[in-house]
Amino acid sequence: MSRFRLIKAVLGPLLRVLFRPKIEGADRIPGSGPVILAGNHLTFIDSMILPLVTTRQVFFIGKDEYVTGKSLKGRMMAWFFTGSGMIPVDRDGGRGGVAALMTGRRVLEEGHPFAIYPEGTRSPDGRLYRGRTGIARLALMTGAPVVPFAMIGTDAVQPGGKGLPRIGGGRISVRFGAPLDFSRYEGMDRDRYVLRAVTDEVMSEVMELSGQEYVDVYATKAKAA
Template identity: 55%
Template sequence: MWYDAARVVSARVGRVLYRPTIEGLANIPEHGPVILAANHLSFCDSVVIPLAVPRRVRFLAKAEYFTGPGVKGRMSRAAFTALGAVPVRRGTGREAVDALELGLRCLKDGGVFSIYPEGTRSPDGRLYRGRTGVAHLALTSGAPVVPVGLIGTERIQPIGARLPRISSITVRFGEPLDFSTGYDHLKTGRARRQVTDEIMAAIQRLTGQQEAGVYNERSREG
């Protein structure tokens, strides 16, 4: 109930300030598990997606957003909790596995789970190669994947900016991708790579971004 109330109020304020263009909402199933796989341009992406989607969205956020001291720390914790964020510590392989397990539990419960296959924000606006965690979620859960194209969010809060700016944005939801069958004949690693590449190609068609062709190896800030 708290999530729904906070999302409605925040969504109305966001639409007044930023007048976002939202396309393809009908592509998100009204019920059942679904994975939202998006490009990642800005810290505010994790605010934009939950506010654009009519269903409750769960996503991973750095544990530091929940543990900060003082008034700022309490505000950050309240905001991310209201948006449906799940705190996770990042840095080791074990933590990456734990993060994916959180996603699988959300999908098993019939929820919406959002993930950035690039792993972290693009430093230059290009679309970086996807990591195969998104494929692991899709192939293990059987949930459809809805590709999400975010356009212009980097102008709201560029990397290094402390405060958000007013700028128009576009959020595009592509047609659901079904990976529940057709990959059993492939070895696990090959199947995950193929699925991930198909998802990234769908995101690129939505955004028109130049493909970097490499992984984004910079420090993971968000």
């Protein structure tokens, strides 16, 4: 049994007992081939929930600090995240964004699902913020369809994105939307107007799924302010 299957077999039932997740539209994820999963980001455990509610192993970018800890907790986090599909990348350096984009492209060209949070960081207040255009570049460079998704209630279970999840903090829902096809923009992955239009279309779908209020500024700017 692969480590991914082992993680799902052990933690999947525990997730269902503790948080009673409601999963909607998971059958909208194609059963094979490349696909981009694009969703909102409320709290740290979003990246722990997503791999447990999908049938296919989903790969995603994570901070390399999640897998470099030497303590028991650090080693357990590294075991979980690398086993569930996280690819560690140093995103703080000047080339972090390029490394993340190229990693996503490689995963998709190998025929795997790749998950991304277009906001680029966790929401500071539960609202949905402007998406960054890396999601659009990935879709246009690879031709992969985009399946929008929404995490609902994870911020109530883990407020502020820190500390242990609260048992009884509420029910978690994960909603997947219909695949979005952007093949009409083939070859236009360097047109900034097209990239913005594609990104905004994805974020509009995420907003419909999540029911969040939309804020047309980047979350990083909102945090700085």
